[in-house]
Every structure is written in C-alpha cells, then in structure tokens.
Amino acid sequence: MTDILATIIPPVITAAIAAAVGSSVFYLFSRRQRRIDRTPVLLFDFADLAEHENLGAVGFRNIESKLELLISGTLRKVGLVLARDIRLDIYHFQSSRPQPTHEIANIHIADALEPGASLSWSKSVRLADLTVDGPYYKSGSTGVFRDDGNFRYYHYHVVFSCKNVQGEISSSIYGTEKIIENDTFEGNKMLVVRQVGGYKPEAEFPAEWRSEIDAKELSVKHLTRRHPHHDL
Numbered sequence: 001m002t003d004i005l006a007t008i009i010p011p012v013i014t015a016a017i018a019a020a021v022g023s024s025v026f027y028l029f030s031r032r033q034r035r036i037d038r039t040p041v042l043l044f045d046f047a048d049l050a051e052h053e054n055l056g057a058v059g060f061r062n063i064e065s066k067l068e069l070l071i072s073g074t075l076r077k078v079g080l081v082l083a084r085d086i087r088l089d090i091y092h093f094q095s096s097r098p099q100p101t102h103e104i105a106n107i108h109i110a111d112a113l114e115p116g117a118s119l120s121w122s123k124s125v126r127l128a129d130l131t132v133d134g135p136y137y138k139s140g141s142t143g144v145f146r147d148d149g150n151f152r153y154y155h156y157h158v159v160f161s162c163k164n165v166q167g168e169i170s171s172s173i174y175g176t177e178k179i180i181e182n183d184t185f186e187g188n189k190m191l192v193v194r195q196v197g198g199y200k201p202e203a204e205f206p207a208e209w210r211s212e213i214d215a216k217e218l219s220v221k222h223l224t225r226r227h228p229h230h231d232l
C-alpha cells in the first residue's frame with residue numbers, strides 16, 4: 001500500500017503544483033495584458049518646418065539667432081485608449097547626480113488625443129517658457145546643445161507624457177544621438193529610448209552618461225588643483 005501511495009502521490013502533487021504555477025502565470029500575463037490595453041502610447045515623428053535653422057536635429061532645432069528651441073513634427077496616438085493631458089518635458093543631466101535640470105517643464109501639447117489620431121505640433125521654447133529654480137538659468141532654452149562634443153549622446157531626455165482615463169501616466173522618452181561616419185560628425189538624429197510609466201530621472205539616467213560626466217568632472221577637478229586661482 002505504501003508503495004502504491006508513493007507511486008501515485010508525487011504525480012498528483014506535481015500536477016497540483018503545475019496547475020498552481022500555470023494559474024499564477026496566466027494571472028500575471030492577464031494582468032500585464034490589461035495594463036498594456038489601458039496604456040496610451042505616444043509616438044512623435046520629428047520633422048522640420050519649412051523655415052528653420054540647421055543646428056540641432058531634424059524637428060529639434062537650435063534657433064541660435066533667437067535663443068530658442070524649436071520642436072516640430074507629428075504626434076501619433078498608438079494603442080486602444082484615449083490619451084489625456086499630453087505634455088512635454090526635457091530633463092538635462094548636467095552633473096553626475098541623478099537630479100537633472102528640469103527647466104523645460106510641463107509644456108502643454110493637447111488636452112486629449114483619440115486612439116489612432118495624429119496631431120501636427122510645433123513649439124518655440126523661449127526663456128519666458130522656462131521654469132527656473134533660483135535666480136539663474138542652469139540650461140536655458142538651448143543649453144541642451146552645449147554638451148561636450150566628445151560624447152556620442154547628448155545628456156538629455158525629451159519626454160512626451162499623457163494620462164489614461166484612470167489618471168495613470170505613460171511616458172515616451174526620446175534622446176539625441178550624434179551621427180558619426182568615417183570618424184566625421186555628420187549631424188544629429190532623434191531616437192526613441194523607451195516607453196515607461198511616470199518618468200523617474202534616477203531610474204532613467206544611463207550609466208554611460210554618468211561615466212562620461214564623472215570623467216569630465218574629475219578632469220575639471222584635477223585641472224583646478226593644478227592651476228588654482230590666486231587673489232591678486
């Protein structure tokens with residue numbers, strides 16, 4: 001009898017465990033799918049206006065003559081749900097700390113965008129549009145273009161965000177990469193980084209950027225030690 005039980009019980013337990021695991025996996029998959037189904041996704045196709053200056057990247061131009069940042073292109077709503085309260089933010093990582101400069105903040109794009117809809121949009125970001133913490137600008141409207149030319153990427157994120165009807169936030173992150181061909185700088189291009197919920201700078205600060213900025217800060221520190229300022 002003991003031998004019979006020993007033969008029968010393990011398969012029964014194994015089947016029960018498999019059923020439980022299968023149920024958990026199905027639950028997690030279903031929950032993930034429901035989250036995807038209720039997440040509004042924004043895609044921005046950067047494109048130049050007829051009149052623009054050539055600094056920066058296509059659809060993300062440094063209007064040097066006016067000290068303005070010109071963003072232009074087409075915003076597309078992907079997914080099954082309505083996107084509400086659509087806004088633009090730019091986070092500029094100017095130091096190795098994960099607290100970026102956030103002076104281009106909360107720029108209104110649209111109240112809502114239906115599934116499958118698109119919107120041609122452009123914005124000239126001027127000094128008057130900035131949110132400044134303190135008496136001075138840290139980055140300004142065009143400071144994102146002043147990153148070290150030796151770096152492959154500019155150290156900022158362009159974030160398009162929106163909410164669904166439940167108030168959950170969805171963010172599309174873009175960056176700017178230098179185009180290098182045969183060791184020659186050919187220009188810049190905008191590229192999508194990834195899709196997240198609410199944007200969290202400490203989680204989105206790339207290790208590569210941090211290392212580059214660390215190295216630059218260390219170089220400046222060594223230079224300062226070698227050539228200290230002397231009061232006359």
